[in-house]
Amino acid sequence: MTSKNIKAPYECMELKEYKLSDFVPEFSEFRQSDDLSRFGCENIENNLIRLEKRGKIHFENRIGICPSCKSHHTVKNGTYERKLIFLRIGEQICTIQKYKCKKCGKVFYSDLSSLVYSNSNITLPVINCIENLYQIYGAGLHKIRFDLKQQHNIEISHQSIENILLKSKYEFNYENRTYSGYYLFDSLWVKIKGKWNYLLALFDVKLNTLVSVKLVESEDSKTIYQFLHESLRNQEKISIGTDLKHEYREAIDKLKVKQHFCKFHVKQNINKRFRDYFDKNQLEKEEFNELIDLKRHIFKILDAKNLNDAKNLRNLLLDKKYSKNNFTIKIVDKFIIPYFQKLTTHLENTNIPSTNNKIENIFQKIFPKHIKRTMKIEQGLLRRFMLKLNHWNIKNKKEKNHTSF
Numbered sequence: 001m002t003s004k005n006i007k008a009p010y011e012c013m014e015l016k017e018y019k020l021s022d023f024v025p026e027f028s029e030f031r032q033s034d035d036l037s038r039f040g041c042e043n044i045e046n047n048l049i050r051l052e053k054r055g056k057i058h059f060e061n062r063i064g065i066c067p068s069c070k071s072h073h074t075v076k077n078g079t080y081e082r083k084l085i086f087l088r089i090g091e092q093i094c095t096i097q098k099y100k101c102k103k104c105g106k107v108f109y110s111d112l113s114s115l116v117y118s119n120s121n122i123t124l125p126v127i128n129c130i131e132n133l134y135q136i137y138g139a140g141l142h143k144i145r146f147d148l149k150q151q152h153n154i155e156i157s158h159q160s161i162e163n164i165l166l167k168s169k170y171e172f173n174y175e176n177r178t179y180s181g182y183y184l185f186d187s188l189w190v191k192i193k194g195k196w197n198y199l200l201a202l203f204d205v206k207l208n209t210l211v212s213v214k215l216v217e218s219e220d221s222k223t224i225y226q227f228l229h230e231s232l233r234n235q236e237k238i239s240i241g242t243d244l245k246h247e248y249r250e251a252i253d254k255l256k257v258k259q260h261f262c263k264f265h266v267k268q269n270i271n272k273r274f275r276d277y278f279d280k281n282q283l284e285k286e287e288f289n290e291l292i293d294l295k296r297h298i299f300k301i302l303d304a305k306n307l308n309d310a311k312n313l314r315n316l317l318l319d320k321k322y323s324k325n326n327f328t329i330k331i332v333d334k335f336i337i338p339y340f341q342k343l344t345t346h347l348e349n350t351n352i353p354s355t356n357n358k359i360e361n362i363f364q365k366i367f368p369k370h371i372k373r374t375m376k377i378e379q380g381l382l383r384r385f386m387l388k389l390n391h392w393n394i395k396n397k398k399e400k401n402h403t404s405f
C-alpha cells in the first residue's frame with residue numbers, strides 16, 4: 001500500500017481558518033451553513049454530503065436511494081473520480097460514492113443533481129455567479145473570465161461562459177400582479193442570423209416595471225395586438241403610449257384602449273416633414289414664413305399646459321389662414337386634427353406621461369447599440385436580454401422601496 005501525504009484541502013484559500021475537521025477524514029461533514037454559503041451551496045440537497053478524504057473532496061449521499069426501485073436497502077460499492085469546478089477553490093478532482101442496491105442489484109452513483117448538471121463539470125453556484133456577473137455588471141465574456149480567475153481560481157473558456165449564458169434557465173418573471181393601467185409600449189429591432197426581429201416590451205408607468213417582453217418575427221398590427229392582449233389579460237387598461245407607427249395604432253384601437261403618441265416622436269416627425277418639404281421645394285420667402293408660423297402653432301398645441309389651451313389653439317389653427325396644399329393638408333387635416341386626442345391625452349390625465357422616454361431609457365441601458373449588432377443567436381439574445389431585464393427590474397424595485405420610506 002502506497003502512503004500518500006495528506007494535503008491541506010484548500011491550498012488556494014489563504015483566508016480560510018483550518019479546523020481539525022479539515023484534516024481528519026469523515027470528520028468534515030459539509031453541514032455548517034457558513035461552509036455551505038462559502039461555496040455558494042446553500043441550495044444543496046440535505047441528502048448530499050461533502051467530506052474530506054485524504055485531501056480530496058468526496059461526495060456521498062446520506063442515504064443511498066436506488067433510482068430504479070427506490071429502495072433504501074443499499075450498500076456502498078466503490079467510488080469514481082470526477083472533475084468539478086467550485087466557487088473559490090476552482091477545479092478539484094472529487095471522489096463520488098457508488099452504491100449497490102440490495103433489492104434489485106443495480107449499481108448507481110450518488111445523486112449530485114442539486115450541485116451540478118450531469119453533462120457538465122461546472123457546479124451550479126459557479127453558473128449562478130457567471131449569470132450574476134453578466135446581469136449586474138453587464139460584464140463581457142473577457143471580464144467574467146478574468147473575474148472568475150481572480151476571485152475563484154476558476155479557469156474556464158470563453159466558449160463555456162458563453163454557453164452558460166445561452167443556456168441560462170432564466171425566464172422573465174411574469175409576476176401575478178396587478179398593474180396600474182398606464183403603460184408604454186415599444187419595440188426594439190434586433191438582427192438575428194441576418195434577419196430583423198422585434199423585441200416587444202410593455203412597461204407599467206406607475207409601477208416602474210416591465211409587464212412583459214416577447215421576441216417576434218413581425219411587427220404587424222395583428223402580432224402587436226396579440227402581444228398586448230395576452231400581456232394585459234384581466235388587467236386594468238387605461239392608456240398605452242407609443243410612437244407613431246400605424247401598426248401600433250391599429251392594434252391599440254382594436255384593444256379599445258386610449259393611446260397617446262409620444263410627444264418627442266411627434267415633434268421629431270413634424271420637424272422632419274417640414275425639413276424635407278423645404279429641401280425639395282424652392283419656396284418664396286412669404287410661403288416659407290407662413291409655414292414656419294404654422295409649425296410654431298402646431299408645436300404650441302403639443303406643448304400646451306392644459307387641455308383647454310390645447311383646444312383653443314386647435315380651434316385657432318382651424319381658422320388660421322394658410323395656403324392649403326398637399327403638404328399642409330397632410331399635416332393639419334390628416335394628422336393634428338384627427339389625432340388631436342392621441343396627441344393631448346397626457347393633458348387629460350396627469351398619470352399619462354407625455355413621452356415614451358422611460359421605456360426607451362431601459363432599452364438603451366440594457367441593450368447598447370454595439371451589443372445589438374453582434375447578437376446572432378435567437379435563444380442567446382433572448383436569454384441575455386432577460387437576464388439584464390431581470391436585474392433592471394430587481395434593482396428598480398429595490399430603489400423604489402428604498403425611497404418610499
Ligand SMILES: [Zn+2]
Pocket residue numbers: 066067068069070071101102103104105106
Ligand atoms: Zn434497486
